[in-house]
Amino acid sequence: MCVENTPPPSNRLTRRGVLAGAAALAGTSAVLAGTSPAASASPGARHGSPGRGGDLVVEGGRLLDPATGAVTEDAVVVIAGGVVRAAGPRGRVGRLPAGVPVLRAHGQWILPGLVDAHIHLNTAAEARDAVLKGATSARSGSTNFYQDIAVRELARQAPEQAPRLRAAGVFVTPDLGDTILADPDLAPLARLRDGVRSADALRRVVEVNLARGADTIKTRVNERAGLPEQDPLVQVYDHEQLSTIVAAARRRGKGVLCHSYSEKGCHDAVTAGIRSLEHGAFVGERTLHEMRRRDTYFTPTLTAIAGLAESSDPVLAERGRTYLPVLKRAVLAAHELGVPLAAGTDSSGGTVDPIGREVELMHAAGLSALDAIRTATTGAAKLLGLDSTAGRLARGFAGDVLVVDGDPLADLGVLSRPARVVRAGFAVPAAA
Numbered sequence: 264m265c266v267e268n269t270p271p272p273s274n275r276l277t278r279r280g281v282l283a284g285a286a287a288l289a290g291t292s293a294v295l296a297g298t299s300p301a302a303s304a305s306p307g308a309r310h311g312s313p314g315r316g317g318d319l320v321v322e323g324g325r326l327l328d329p330a331t332g333a334v335t336e337d338a339v340v341v342i343a344g345g346v347v348r349a350a351g352p353r354g355r356v357g358r359l360p361a362g363v364p365v366l367r368a369h370g371q372w373i374l375p376g377l378v379d380a381h382i383h384l385n386t387a388a389e390a391r392d393a394v395l396k397g398a399t400s401a402r403s404g405s406t407n408f409y410q411d412i413a414v415r416e417l418a419r420q421a422p423e424q425a426p427r428l429r430a431a432g433v434f435v436t437p438d439l440g441d442t443i444l445a446d447p448d449l450a451p452l453a454r455l456r457d458g459v460r461s462a463d464a465l466r467r468v469v470e471v472n473l474a475r476g477a478d479t480i481k482t483r484v485n486e487r488a489g490l491p492e493q494d495p496l497v498q499v500y501d502h503e504q505l506s507t508i509v510a511a512a513r514r515r516g517k518g519v520l521c522h523s524y525s526e527k528g529c530h531d532a533v534t535a536g537i538r539s540l541e542h543g544a545f546v547g548e549r550t551l552h553e554m555r556r557r558d559t560y561f562t563p564t565l566t567a568i569a570g571l572a573e574s575s576d577p578v579l580a581e582r583g584r585t586y587l588p589v590l591k592r593a594v595l596a597a598h599e600l601g602v603p604l605a606a607g608t609d610s611s612g613g614t615v616d617p618i619g620r621e622v623e624l625m626h627a628a629g630l631s632a633l634d635a636i637r638t639a640t641t642g643a644a645k646l647l648g649l650d651s652t653a654g655r656l657a658r659g660f661a662g663d664v665l666v667v668d669g670d671p672l673a674d675l676g677v678l679s680r681p682a683r684v685v686r687a688g689f690a691v692p693a694a695a
Contacts, residue, residue, distance in 0.1 A: 290387040316345010316422060317688030320359055321664055324368030326350065327671065329375065329640040330655050332633050334672075338373055342662030345422065345687035350656045366690050368666045371682060374636075375656045376400065376663030378643035379426070379618040381520070381541055381562050381607025385410045387417060389615055390425035394691055396617040397681045399663035400644065400653040401426040404520070404541070404609060405434040405481040408445040412476050422687035427661070429647050431520070432477035435459065435468045435508055437499050446471055460500075462507045469511035480512040483522035484532045488542065488571060488586065491578035495524040496545070498531070505535035520562070526550065533559050539605065539646060544568065544590040546597075554602045560646045561597045563590055565624035566616050567609035595629035604630075605646045606639035619678025632672045639678075662688040 319342045326338030339356040341349040343363075349356045359365075376399025383404050384390045393401060403411035411430040418425035433442050433449075437458040443449050448471045452464055459468055469480055484500050486493035500508075505521070512519050518538030523529045526547040529540055533553050539560035540546065546554075546561070554561060568590055571583025598604060606625060608616040618639055625635035644654030652661050664685035669677040684691045 316342070316662055317690075318343050318360070318363045319662065319685060319688045319690060320363050320365045321368055321373060321666070321685065322353070322359075322365060324371040324373040324666065325670075326373045326656065327636075328655060328657070329633070329637050340373060340656050340662075340664060342664075342685070342688040345662050345689075347656055347658055347660045347662050349658060364690070366664075366666070366683060366685065368683075372667050372669065372671060372677070373656070374665045374667065374671065374678075375640055375654055375660070376665055376684065376686065377618045377622070377639040377678065378402075378606070378647065378649070378653055379608055379610070379621075379639070380539070380560075380605035380643040380646055381564055381609050382615070383411075383609070383611035384414045384425070384428070385611075386613075387414070387424065389610075389613065390414045390417060390428075392615040393426050393610070393618075394423070394684060394686050395681075395693060396615055396619070397665050397678060397684060398426050398618045399661070399665075399684065399686050400428075400647065400649055402429040402479065402520070402607070402643075402647050403431040403481075404607070404611075405431045407433065407440075407442050409433065409475055415478075423689035423691050426686075427649070427653065427663075429478040430476065431479050431481040432472035432475055433468070435465060435472075435480060435482040439468075446475065448474070460504065462504075465504060465507045466511045469508055473512070473515045473517065477517070479517055479538070480508065480519045481522070482508050482519060484528035485522065485524040487522075488524060488544075488568070488582060489579065491576050495582070496528075498525060498528045500531075502531040502535055505532055505537070509536040533557065541607070541609075542568070542590075543593060544586045546593050548596065551593075551597050551600050551602055554597070555600050558603065560603045560605050560642075561594070562605045562607040562646075563594050564607050564609040564621070565590060565594070565628065566621045569624060570616075591624075591628040594625065598628075598630055598634065603642055603646070604638045605643040607643075617679040619675065619680070622678055623675045626675050632675055635675060636671060636678075 321340040326335040337353050339353050377397045379398040379401040381404045382401050415428040415430045486497045488495040520539045521532040521537040522541050526545045529546040530550040541562050568587050571579045574580045606621040610616045622635045622639050640654040644650045666683040667677040668682050
């Protein structure tokens with residue numbers, strides 16, 4: 264059975280029913296209905312307006328540029344309309360704008376906001392928590408009912424409430440489960456006895472996602488590690504099926520991120536043309552060489568695998584203890600070969616892990632502190648197509664700032680405990 268004769272998805276639903284329903288599920292409707300509490304409390308908010316960034320000066324700390332590794336003493340960052348207008352030593356920045364709120368960072372370090380390249384944000388509360396924990400930009404790892412598309416809109420309208428987001432829409436997976444209810448144009452797939460496996464069905468899910476405004480496509484090649492009844496080394500899509508997904512996404516200029524574990528699954532995914540390999544615990548040397556040749560990113564989500572080792576379920580705990588050292592070796596091998604790395608927590612289920620923890624684990628895998636920071640700044644920003652927007656504090660970049668109590672090059676743990684977070688020029692107040 265196929266869906267070849269089903270009419271193409273309608274774009275009318277993108278801004279209407281689907282987005283409204285996603286916003287209600289994500290809890291973003293209430294946030295957008297009135298003035299944002301965070302904006303009204305933020306010292307830079309009175310200089311901004313909905314959808315526009317704030318004005319703010321951050322001054323007095325040590326500024327780290329992840330791109331060069333340079334550290335600037337007594338630095339000043341001037342943000343206007345949510346965009347960096349100047350950044351550097353006080354003597355070179357020149358006269359500061361009058362009447363603009365000032366965030367003093369004397370004795371602290373100043374970094375660009377971090378990027379979480381794999382996170383599941385289903386609610387407005389989770390989106391805000393991600394910002395408070397340092398992730399000012401992010402890429403969704405999919406949601407069940409397009410909540411990430413609503414969160415992306417929240418980030419555009421009230422940037423202090425959510426990370427700048429690349430949305431993935433719904434998962435391209437053999438068993439859609441209740442996600443079949445996410446969109447009326449997915450309903451024909453309910454008749455498929457074998458699930459979403461045929462070329463027609465695979466293209467259908469990709470096309471519906473793109474019609475609803477997804478920025479990227481998420482699929483899988485292996486079963487899940489976080490479910491004890493599943494075997495993460497079992498392959499669910501073959502090379503041909505993955506190639507079908509990639510081709511359907513590429514027709515609209517979009518890339519594919521792929522959940523993966525086994526070496527054969529990783530190799531099939533990479534040679535099918537995916538943009539980034541997620542998890543990838545057992546990725547082998549031949550596949551890493553192929554990734555380097557194709558400039559395929561590796562997002563290992565070490566935080567999620569480390570979390571399995573702490574599970575109360577004995578199967579998951581043993582899986583985590585087994586997989587984590589293997590994955591760390593794969594990360595170091597990838598780095599040494601020149602495979603681009605991106606930090607991602609794979610946070611889900613209502614709990615948001617600090618992206619700084621992933622940076623710590625990258626360092627524990629063998630990366631230098633600076634290279635580990637780059638996986639959550641310049642590296643992840645490039646993967647998301649934000650390399651001229653996020654990952655640095657330089658003229659023209661987003662006014663997303665992390666202020667930390669300590670030298671991150673000496674103690675990466677400070678990244679998981681930001682003293683202040685600035686999102687698009689708004690100094691975000693901590694949750695009550």
